[in-house]
Amino acid sequence: MTSPKNGQKIVGLAPNREHSFYGRDIVSVKQFSKQDLGYIFTVADEMRGIVKRVGATDLLKGYVLANLFYEPSTRTSSSFIAAMQRLGGSVIPIHGVQYSSVSKGESLPDTIRTLECYADVIVLRHPEMGASEIAARYATKPIISAGDGIGEHPTQGLLDLYTIYSELGTIDGLHVAMVGDLRNGRTVHSLARLLRMYDVSLTFVAPEILRLPDDVKGELTEAGRPVREMGRVEDAIEEADVLYVTRVQKERFADLRDYEAVKGCYEITPELMSRAKQRMALMHPLPRVGEIRYDVDDDPRAAYFRQMENGMYIRMALLAAVLGKA
Numbered sequence: 053m054t055s056p057k058n059g060q061k062i063v064g065l066a067p068n069r070e071h072s073f074y075g076r077d078i079v080s081v082k083q084f085s086k087q088d089l090g091y092i093f094t095v096a097d098e099m100r101g102i103v104k105r106v107g108a109t110d111l112l113k114g115y116v117l118a119n120l121f122y123e124p125s126t127r128t129s130s131s132f133i134a135a136m137q138r139l140g141g142s143v144i145p146i147h148g149v150q151y152s153s154v155s156k157g158e159s160l161p162d163t164i165r166t167l168e169c170y171a172d173v174i175v176l177r178h179p180e181m182g183a184s185e186i187a188a189r190y191a192t193k194p195i196i197s198a199g200d201g202i203g204e205h206p207t208q209g210l211l212d213l214y215t216i217y218s219e220l221g222t223i224d225g226l227h228v229a230m231v232g233d234l235r236n237g238r239t240v241h242s243l244a245r246l247l248r249m250y251d252v253s254l255t256f257v258a259p260e261i262l263r264l265p266d267d268v269k270g271e272l273t274e275a276g277r278p279v280r281e282m283g284r285v286e287d288a289i290e291e292a293d294v295l296y297v298t299r300v301q302k303e304r305f306a307d308l309r310d311y312e313a314v315k316g317c318y319e320i321t322p323e324l325m326s327r328a329k330q331r332m333a334l335m336h337p338l339p340r341v342g343e344i345r346y347d348v349d350d351d352p353r354a355a356y357f358r359q360m361e362n363g364m365y366i367r368m369a370l371l372a373a374v375l376g377k378a
């Protein structure tokens with residue numbers, strides 16, 4: 053079996069070579085068309101059906117995933133593991149790179165070239181923006197980014213868009229407000245880039261120093277999506293169909309005094325939710341560190357736990373797709 057990536061072999065059971073996802077890397081949401089998104093969401097729906105009905109399938113039996121995390125993770129890492137296991141495949145988990153040869157000074161390309169000797173697909177989280185593109189350049193097997201620094205988090209973007217669609221039944225026509233650390237929040241960058249393909253109104257709520265980066269803003273404006281920016285969530289909540297809240301990314305601040313100045317700048321409370329639409333979705337990529345009060349969790353509009361479950365179905369769909377089995 054020949055991978056379309058560079059003519060090298062992909063080990064495994066006969067894949068569907070016809071499908072455009074076969075052998076592809078997933079490093080940015082910019083690579084997806086609306087048609088691609090429709091396809092991924094349909095497969096994710098099927099994956100949800102399989103899990104609900106029978107728990108697992110042997111679609112990826114014999115395939116191996118290397119899960120390589122240079123930064124902390126709970127949801128992304130464990131949902132990729134669960135996704136691979138529910139598809140009948142197995143996982144090489146590398147979560148504490150301090151215990152791997154990375155701590156001996158091994159370069160990212162060499163680590164990638166090592167893991168692809170053993171695995172059919174590599175999931176990579178790395179603190180540097182652009183690291184997944186570099187890994188993809190060296191790898192002959194598909195690389196799936198699980199977040200690269202303050203760059204992008206493409207699989208989170210996909211599961212966020214899928215959640216909006218599952219919660220509200222549409223994307224076109226919605227008013228989406230994104231709140232918090234829009235500068236450093238890679239999930240914001242991926243979701244905003246996906247939303248620019250739809251007929252949506254976008255509001256960005258952040259303190260001055262955490263505003264959306266100029267490149268993302270430019271892409272939105274170019275796509276005909278005006279960028280409305282404000283500082284107070286109270287001014288955005290009433291018209292929002294989706295309120296996408298994020299944490300201030302402490303680990304990205306060079307000077308912790310800057311972090312201290314903006315941490316805790318937003319808190320979604322039941323009182324604030326009483327001003328929101330009856331039908332809306334409150335989302336958060338998680339972890340939360342105070343942005344959404346625990347007594348909001350029982351509100352039917354609080355979608356963040358459903359959102360994280362959706363992550364597993366999206367990741368099942370992506371793994372099956374890049375291995376030619378969807």
Ligand code: ASP
Binds near residue numbers: 199205298301338
């Ligand atoms: N879990 C998400 C990420 O890895 C969001 C966050 O950490 O705040 O980007």
